[in-house]
Amino acid sequence: MKHDVLLCGVGGQGILSIAYVLDNCALDSGLFLKQPEVHGMAQRGGAVHAHVRVSDQPICSDLLPLGSADLLLSLEPLEALRYLEYLSPETGWVVSDITPFTNIANYPETGSLDDILLRLPRTILFNGSLLARKAGSPKAQNIVALGVASARFPYPAELFEKHIATLFSAKSERLVNINLNAFKLGKVASTFHGRLLDGGVSPALAMALVCSLDFNPWAVPDSVTEAWLGFLKKAEADRVVRQIFNSRQVLGIDESVPEKLAAGEA
Amino acid sequence: MHKRILLGDEAVAKGAIDAGISGAYAYPGTPSTEIFEFIHRTSQQEALGIHASWSSNEKVAYEEALGMSYAGKRALVSFKHVGLNVAADPFMNSAVSGVYGGVVVAVADDPSMHSSQNEQDSRFYAAFAQIPCFEPSDQQQAYSMVREAFDLSEKYQTPVMLRLVTRLAHSRSIVTTSEPRPQNRANYCPDFSSWTLLPPNARKGFELLLDKQAYFRKISEEHESNRLVINGVGRPGIVASGIARGYVEETLSEKLGDYNVLFVGFYPAPVQKLARLVECSSEIRVFEDGFPFLEKAITSDGLNRNVSVKGKLSGYLSRSGELTPDAVKAALGVSVQPGLMIEGVKEVLRPRPPVLCDGCPHGDTYQAIRKATQDYGEVRVLGDIGCYTLGYYTPYDSVHACICMGASISMASGVSHAGIRPVLCVIGDSTFTHSGLTPLLDAVRENTDMTVLIMDNSIVAMTGGQPTMVTDENLVDMISGIGLDRAHIRVIRPLARNLDQNVKTIQEELDYPGLSVIISRRECVTYYKEIKTAQRAREGEEQ
Numbered sequence: 153m154k155h156d157v158l159l160c161g162v163g164g165q166g167i168l169s170i171a172y173v174l175d176n177c178a179l180d181s182g183l184f185l186k187q188p189e190v191h192g193m194a195q196r197g198g199a200v201h202a203h204v205r206v207s208d209q210p211i212c213s214d215l216l217p218l219g220s221a222d223l224l225l226s227l228e229p230l231e232a233l234r235y236l237e238y239l240s241p242e243t244g245w246v247v248s249d250i251t252p253f254t255n256i257a258n259y260p261e262t263g264s265l266d267d268i269l270l271r272l273p274r275t276i277l278f279n280g281s282l283l284a285r286k287a288g289s290p291k292a293q294n295i296v297a298l299g300v301a302s303a304r305f306p307y308p309a310e311l312f313e314k315h316i317a318t319l320f321s322a323k324s325e326r327l328v329n330i331n332l333n334a335f336k337l338g339k340v341a342s343t344f345h346g347r348l349l350d351g352g353v354s355p356a357l358a359m360a361l362v363c364s365l366d367f368n369p370w371a372v373p374d375s376v377t378e379a380w381l382g383f384l385k386k387a388e389a390d391r392v393v394r395q396i397f398n399s400r401q402v403l404g405i406d407e408s409v410p411e412k413l414a415a416g417e418a
Numbered sequence: 419m420h421k422r423i424l425l426g427d428e429a430v431a432k433g434a435i436d437a438g439i440s441g442a443y444a445y446p447g448t449p450s451t452e453i454f455e456f457i458h459r460t461s462q463q464e465a466l467g468i469h470a471s472w473s474s475n476e477k478v479a480y481e482e483a484l485g486m487s488y489a490g491k492r493a494l495v496s497f498k499h500v501g502l503n504v505a506a507d508p509f510m511n512s513a514v515s516g517v518y519g520g521v522v523v524a525v526a527d528d529p530s531m532h533s534s535q536n537e538q539d540s541r542f543y544a545a546f547a548q549i550p551c552f553e554p555s556d557q558q559q560a561y562s563m564v565r566e567a568f569d570l571s572e573k574y575q576t577p578v579m580l581r582l583v584t585r586l587a588h589s590r591s592i593v594t595t596s597e598p599r600p601q602n603r604a605n606y607c608p609d610f611s612s613w614t615l616l617p618p619n620a621r622k623g624f625e626l627l628l629d630k631q632a633y634f635r636k637i638s639e640e641h642e643s644n645r646l647v648i649n650g651v652g653r654p655g656i657v658a659s660g661i662a663r664g665y666v667e668e669t670l671s672e673k674l675g676d677y678n679v680l681f682v683g684f685y686p687a688p689v690q691k692l693a694r695l696v697e698c699s700s701e702i703r704v705f706e707d708g709f710p711f712l713e714k715a716i717t718s719d720g721l722n723r724n725v726s727v728k729g730k731l732s733g734y735l736s737r738s739g740e741l742t743p744d745a746v747k748a749a750l751g752v753s754v755q756p757g758l759m760i761e762g763v764k765e766v767l768r769p770r771p772p773v774l775c776d777g778c779p780h781g782d783t784y785q786a787i788r789k790a791t792q793d794y795g796e797v798r799v800l801g802d803i804g805c806y807t808l809g810y811y812t813p814y815d816s817v818h819a820c821i822c823m824g825a826s827i828s829m830a831s832g833v834s835h836a837g838i839r840p841v842l843c844v845i846g847d848s849t850f851t852h853s854g855l856t857p858l859l860d861a862v863r864e865n866t867d868m869t870v871l872i873m874d875n876s877i878v879a880m881t882g883g884q885p886t887m888v889t890d891e892n893l894v895d896m897i898s899g900i901g902l903d904r905a906h907i908r909v910i911r912p913l914a915r916n917l918d919q920n921v922k923t924i925q926e927e928l929d930y931p932g933l934s935v936i937i938s939r940r941e942c943v944t945y946y947k948e949i950k951t952a953q954r955a956r957e958g959e960e961q
Contacts, residue, residue, distance in 0.1 A: 162770065175423050175590055185423065188589035192448030192533030193880065196805060198772035212668035214556075214589040214661070217743040219755020234767055237757035244758060255773060260766040268762050 154207040155306065156216050158238045161227030162253045163195040166294030169319060170225070171202045173298060176315040177307040178206040188214045197255050199231055225301045227280065227294055228253045229265045246272050247301040247342075249280035249293060250363050266398065270356040276300055276345050277359045282402060283337040283367060289327070292334035299338020303346075309339065336369040344372050351381040357390055360397035365405045376407045383410035424593045426586040429557040430496070430524050431456035433564030435466065436598040440491035440519075442470040443479035445852065446881035447498035448533035449587040450526035454496050455882075467601070474887055475823070475852040476501035480508045480523070487519040488613060490605040492568055496524040499538040500822065504853070506543070512577045513547040514623040515615055518607035520571035522564060526582040529708050529740035533880075535803070535822065537738065539709035541685060544579040548627055550634050551579040551685040552643075553660035557591040559643065559683065565596075570637070574630055583707045585740065586661050631686070639690050643683025646691045648698050653678050655699030657692070657712055662705035665746040687715050696725050703749065704729035707741040772808060779875055779940035780806045782912035782920075783844075784814040786938075787871070789917065790924035791842065797928075800833065800843035802826035802854070805880045806873055809844070817844065824853030827870055831861050834868045840928040841868035848878040851887040855900070861933050862901045869927045870935045875942040876949045883945035885952055890939065897935050906934035913940065 157174070159167050171187055178185040189202035203216045216238055224239045224246045226232035232248035239246065248269065252259065269277055278300045280293040287296065295316060302312055316335055320327040341362050348358040361384070383389055392413060396403065403409050424432060431453045434442065442461075444454035454470065461468040469486075473479035476497045483493035495505070502509060502525050509523065525543070528534040544551035552567055554560040560582065567578040611619050612626075638644055658666040659682040667674060678699045680691055696702060696716065702725060704713040713729035714720070720731050728734035728749075735741070735749055744754050774781050783806075791797035801807055801817035802825065810817040819829060827850075830843035845854045850872050858870065874893055878884040888896055898904055908927060910920045920938075927934035941949045 163772065171590075179421070179423055179592055184592065186589060186591050188585055190532070191452070191588050191882070193772050196772040196775060196808070196880075197770075199770040211591075212664040213743045214585050214591075214664065215743050217668075217747060217755065219757040230766070230768065230770070233760075233763050234770075236760060236763060239758040241756065241758045256768060256770055258768050260768060264762075264766050268760055268766065271760060272758075 153306070154205070154209070154211075155223075156221050157204040157223045157225060158201060158216060158221045158235050159204060159225050160199070160201040160231045160235045161294075162231065162255065163197050163200045165227045165253065166291070167200055167202050167227065170294050170298050171204060172319055173312060173315040174204045174305070176318070177305065177311050180311060181307060183208055184211050186211045186214045199234060201235060223247065223301060223304050225297060227297055229269055230260065233265070233268060244274065245304055246275040247297065247304070248275070248277055249297055250277050251279065251281040251293065263398070270359055273355070275355070275359060276342055277363050278338065278341050279363045279402075283341065284334055286366065287334035287337055287369070288330035292331050295331045295334040296338040299335040300342040302335070302339055303342055333369045337367050340367045340369065340371060341365070344377065347372075347377050348381070348384070351377075351384075353381070353384050354390075357384060357393055360393050364393065364396045364401060364403055366402050367405055372405060376405060379407035379410045383414045386414060389413075420595050421592055422595065423590050424557055424561070425452055425588060425590050426554075426557050426560050426582060427452035427526070427588070428456040429560040429593050430564055430580060430582065431460070431494075432593070432595055433561040434494040434522065434568075435460060435468065436595060437520075437565040437568040438492055438599045438601045439468060439494050439568075440601045441483060441486040441493040442468060442496070443473050443482045443493060444496045445473055445476045445479055445501055446878050446884045447501050447526075448881055449528055449582070449584040450496050450498045450501070450524065451881045451884070452587070453494075453524055453526075457494070472884055476505040477508060480505040480512070483521055483523075484508060484512055484517070487517040487521045488607055490519045490607065491602045492520040492572075494522050494524060494564075496526070498534065499525055499527040499540050500534060500536065501525070502540055502543055503538075504823065509543070509577070510547050511615060513549050513627055514620055515613050516575040516623060516626065517571060517577055518575065519602050520568035521577040522567045522571060522580055523577060524564075524580045524582065526584070526587045527708055528584050530584070532584055535820065537708070539711055540579065540581045541711045542709065544581070544685060547577075548631060549576050549579060550637070551581055553581045553683050553685070554586065555643075555660050555663040555681070555683055557586070557589070557593050560586065561593050561595065563643075563683070574633060576627075576630060581660070583661055583740070585707070634686050635689070638684050638686050638688045641684040641688070643681065644688040644691060646680045646688075646695060648678045648694070649675050650678070651698045652700055653698075655679070655695045655702045656705065657682065657695065657702060657716070658705040659683065659712055661707050662741055662746070665741065665743045666705055666750075668743060669747050669750055669752050682712060687712055689715070692716055699725070701726035701728065703734065705735070705741060705746055705749075706730070710737075771811065773811075774805065774808050774814075775944050777943040778805070779912045779938065779942070780809060780873055781814065782914060782917070782940075783871070783873055783938040784809045784816040786910070786912065786917055786920040786924060787816050787842070787844075788814070790921040790928065794840055794928065797840060797842055798833070800826045800830045800841075802843075802845040802849045804846040804849055806844060806846055823849055824857060827854050827861065828857035830868045830870065831857060831866050834866050839867065842871065842928065843868065844871045844873060847872060847874040847876065847889050847893060848886045855896075858897070858935075859900055865932045867931050868933060869924070870933070871924075872935060872937045874937050874939045876952075877942045877945045879942045879945060883942075883948050893937060902933060902935060906930060906932065908934065908936045910936060910938050911940055912938045
């Protein structure tokens with residue numbers, strides 16, 4: 153077994169905190185680990201990345217070769233695109249926040265990024281700023297990302313939660329709870345994404361909808377999922393969801409919403 | 419035996435703690451900073467009684483370590499590659515004097531210049547000083563090699579180098595640690611003549627250093643990290659040192675058996691093993707992260723190519739930038755995977771270089787400098803090393819030189835000597851105490867016509883918020899103490915609302931025909947909390 157991940161984002165977004173949790177999950181699971189990261193000048197708002205390589209066999213190289221990552225986990229949409237060359241073209245998954253971090257003057261237009269993101273294969277997009285605020289702090293975006301990606305790792309949720317709690321326990325009990333909530337919200341969003349794909353929804357439509365929903369930190373009830381699947385089968389669903397996504401509108405998740413959308417009321 | 423996750427840097431630090439050091443000396447610099455930080459933190463948490471405090475610069479750090487050694491105890495010195503340039507004087511001389519308590523100098527090289535102003539390969543320094551050098555290939559080796567380095571240092575009374583590269587320094591892995599051993603007891607070295615490098619003593623010391631070489635070479639031939647495997651006469655050969663070993667092993671996997679292989683982790687280089695490899699192999703490919711150190715040794719600087727030797731000198735691998743798994747793959751004829759290709763990505767990608775943080779005081783200082791100098795014709799600002807070097811970029815466009823720590827002030831003096839007016843330079847508070855104070859002394863002595871702007875943000879910011887040596891009013895006192903007229907030591911507060919006033923102050927000092935220092939004083943926004951904590955601690959001490 154081997155599992156290679158590339159984490160990326162902008163300096164200050166909390167990449168190293170995600171790496172901390174993943175590293176400790178690997179240690180507790182008795183796996184081998186190599187995890188190079190970026191310190192120094194680039195941490196001042198520059199593009200930063202870390203590799204997390206785990207295996208049940210000793211790992212020789214610290215760095216990932218190109219085209220080999222099983223997962224690209226990005227806290228920022230432009231950064232996700234920057235590191236696609238590391239992703240395994242046949243089997244690699246992308247998990248990316250769609251919240252732009254615009255600290256450069258020539259940041260590309262949201263529309264041009266969206267066009268590419270929605271065309272990516274094996275990808276889950278999520279609205280990290282929305283879910284982090286919901287969890288209680290905009291800073292928890294990184295842990296939301298970890299929640300979304302968690303199902304792609306060989307660790308149970310409890311192990312993630314244990315190390316998230318350790319990471320923030322030195323700061324405050326409040327921060328522990330916020331981040332555990334952030335993790336759950338991310339996990340709920342990714343589970344819902346999986347249910348949509350299983351229900352036959354097109355990848356682009358599933359990605360766009362997951363970014364537009366105001367999830368709760370508990371599982372989406374089956375009846376609600378069914379209501380959404382019902383709406384998404386309609387011919388106009390694609391256009392409606394794409395429009396909501398483009399304008400970054402946020403919809404409530406309860407079943408009344410897809411029903412209204414289906415009736416053309418929203 | 420205990421398993422824990424450690425950065426390469428931290429593995430070195432933990433290795434040093436468990437080897438029984440009594441002192442850790444360093445100046446912050448990427449990618450070496452975390453070595454000292456780990457020792458400092460651990461020594462405090464576990465009350466280990468290790469003296470760990472940041473030094474003003476690398477030369478001071480090295481000399482403090484030598485003093486610890488003179489007094490019989492072990493010391494670890496750590497800094498980045500260019501830090502060794504600063505410490506080169508005591509470093510070279512300590513090879514001649516020898517040491518008493520073990521001295522290990524951990525140097526972190528930065529191939530690719532991720533956070534540096536040049537590429538250097540410190541193995542050349544070790545060879546230059548004729549001291550042993552370890553080059554670990556992974557974190558576990560980094561941990562265990564440190565203790566071995568201390569043993570060697572005490573056995574042969576020599577300083578020993580441990581060379582790291584960025585990718586090992588800043589990569590985490592699981593390290594198994596062993597039982598710590600106690601520190602040495604303080605006692606003077608019995609013979610102080612070897613430590614007093616008057617010519618007759620130094621000549622003896624140098625002869626002794628030359629005599630030690632035979633031992634070092636013997637150790638190298640037998641060292642377990644210098645492993646030679648001949649899989650068949652006439653097969654192609656590979657030499658891989660340090661971190662390159664992992665790249666080669668991963669790339670070739672079981673095909674490694676098709677090659678004759680020499681891994682190198684200890685220097686002086688094992689020349690007999692190298693000769694045997696050359697003898698048995700159809701050709702040699704050399705993989706090293708840094709300069710072509712071993713390739714030069716095998717080919718006598720490229721003069722001798724009787725056997726085909728491929729490496730960085732021959733053009734087989736890139737001469738600049740760090741070695742990567744993909745460069746190794748391509749060189750060994752293994753196809754490099756292109757990754758996921760999606761149409762349109764290239765068109766939207768934009769570089770995202772590092773920038774000054776939101777609300778950074780340097781931004782306001784640079785704005786004031788630009789406005790103040792706009793009517794003076796071309797004013798070049800001599801800059802220095804730190805976050806503020808980012809002032810080179812638009813929209814600041816306020817830094818026009820950056821060579822090495824402290825060079826802003828000395829270079830500005832040279833520009834002034836050349837007759838250009840006005841002359842302006844910028845330097846941070848920590849860089850100033852590192853090596854800006856001595857050139858300022860020169861300038862005070864001859865009242866050089868120039869303006870030195872010290873950006874005092876009360877912290878060493880670029881490397882992660884280490885405490886600064888002198889800040890606030892102490893900085894004013896220090897400059898006044900070396901003889902500069904108080905009337906030309908001005909303090910400004912870089913804030914948008916003070917812009918006009920700050921511009922006026924800068925212009926007044928640019929117009930003044932003599933030396934002035936302007937201190938632009940405002941706390942770093944990113945490490946504000948740390949600065950306030952340090953201030954409270956200082957005030958507490960004073961009361």
